[in-house]
Amino acid sequence: MAVKMTGDELVEVLRDTVVALVRRDGPDLSARQLGVFLTAYLAEGPHTVRGLAASLNVSKPAITRALDRLGELDLTRRKTDPQDRRSVLVQRTAKGTSLLRDMSTIMGEAVAMPQGTATVEAANSENKARHAV
Template sequence: MAVQSNPDQLVGILRDTVVALVRRDGPDLSARQLGVFLTVYLTDGPHTVRGLAAELNVSKPAITRALDRLGELDLARRKVDPMDRRSVIVQRTLKGTAFLRDMRQIMAEAEGAVPSSTASANDPASSEAGRRAS
């Protein structure tokens, strides 16, 4: 049975994951690029620039810029839709699949490192509240 994480734990996992991604050798994605990447890899396709823009509620040029970067890193590729040559389909890549696998591993490790209590020794507000309660 999975244990439900509280919001502070989830934010801690997110922080630890982002820090690990930034520190490691490999792609350093912006929030928008990561949002596009995760949408392509975690939701059923086919994905188009127009569809991603609608789903993420951002402009098509913003999606295009994110896909340009993902393409440079070989994390996703664009292909003209053979059924409608005006449309571009976003495809997953082997390198992108490996990046997602690595990201899942990093998140699992971060989840194990996050304390289960909501009070953190590094959080001055929690430390202050603890001192006042004593």
């Protein structure tokens, strides 16, 4: 059964999620990078720079910059389209899939804890434990 949340509650979940992501070890993503990442992972592909730009209604250079950063972090990779060598496809990676799974967990905890503070602390504890191994 779907949980009906108010706009304020949804914003709280977003805040908790972003704060937990920012507090994780390592670099965090800008809003644009996160938008490109989530679109590449959640929307049906295949994805191209042109397609992502159209989907997000931003310029192709903005998508290229976001993909450059996502590639540096091994969250996406680019591959020449074998059907059309002029086109470049955006591919998912194992590290990106792991980040998406972590984000889903963080958001689930934020939904379960409307006050939010416990969610951020739980994410920090989980992240520290994962990096201690």
